[in-house]
Amino acid sequence: EPEVTQTPSHQVTQMGQEVILRCVPISNHLYFYWYRQILGQKVEFLVSFYNNEISEKSEIFDDQFSVERPDGSNFTLKIRSTKLEDSAMYFCASTSGTSGWNEQFFGPGTRLTVL
Amino acid sequence: QKEVEQNSGPLSVPEGAIASLNCTYSDRGSQSFFWYRQYSGKSPELIMFIYSNGDKEDGRFTAQLNKASQYVSLLIRDSQPSDSATYLCAVNTGNQFYFGTGTSLTVIP
Numbered sequence: 001e002p003e004v005t006q007t008p009s010h011q012v013t014q015m016g017q018e019v020i021l022r023c024v025p026i027s028n029h030l031y032f033y034w035y036r037q038i039l040g041q042k043v044e045f046l047v048s049f050y051n052n053e054i055s056e057k058s059e060i061f062d063d064q065f066s067v068e069r070p071d072g073s074n075f076t077l078k079i080r081s082t083k084l085e086d087s088a089m090y091f092c093a094s095t096s097g098t099s100g101w102n103e104q105f106f107g108p109g110t111r112l113t114v115l
Numbered sequence: 116q117k118e119v120e121q122n123s124g125p126l127s128v129p130e131g132a133i134a135s136l137n138c139t140y141s142d143r144g145s146q147s148f149f150w151y152r153q154y155s156g157k158s159p160e161l162i163m164f165i166y167s168n169g170d171k172e173d174g175r176f177t178a179q180l181n182k183a184s185q186y187v188s189l190l191i192r193d194s195q196p197s198d199s200a201t202y203l204c205a206v207n208t209g210n211q212f213y214f215g216t217g218t219s220l221t222v223i224p
Contacts, residue, residue: 042203042216042217043203043205043214044214045212045213056209058211091159104149105161106160109157
């Protein structure tokens with residue numbers, strides 16, 4: 001069964017450093033998403049991506065964040081100059097369409113710890 | 116601000132009972148509605164989705180949607196200890212998904 005994969009599973013970084021979180025969406029999916037979940041809190045939408053550009057982004061997704069699909073399979077989230085409050089689980093998700101009834105499939109997540 | 120509200124629980128039910136989970140949403144333009152299960156430290160996994168008023172059944176799970184009341188629920192019949200998890204309600208509006216904080220369910224053997 002196809003699945004979304006994410007690497008690394010856990011990333012530890014120093015405050016102020018840049019991190020890149022990687023995702024490989026399901027191969028025939030067209031829409032990609034990043035979410036984050038701070039420990040004990042709800043899943044929060046960051047950004048959606050389609051046709052090599054951002055479709056929507058939340059107020060969380062400020063200039064510190066960027067996304068890229070550098071090739072036909074990877075989808076990355078870059079966080080520049082990480083802050084302590086960026087510590088969270090980051091989930092990538094993909095879906096085949098956005099007609100409103102296409103469910104998203106989530107990857108296992110990357111736990112980011114900023115020290 | 117688009118909100119999705121859930122009772123955080125914890126909700127405890129005995130094994131074999133029906134668990135009822137509720138969710139309300141604020142945006143009348145919301146198009147589809149999802150229930151995810153999340154075990155501690157894991158990613159959300161989809162249980163089912165619904166986009167039309169009424170009931171939708173899938174095995175032991177039934178989702179109910181009432182758009183007039185902006186309310187969606189999930190019933191779990193014959194609850195099992197393995198159903199113990201946090202249940203997330205998610206709402207699709209446009210190209211964004213909004214999640215509730217989740218309801219923690221414990222099924223007591």
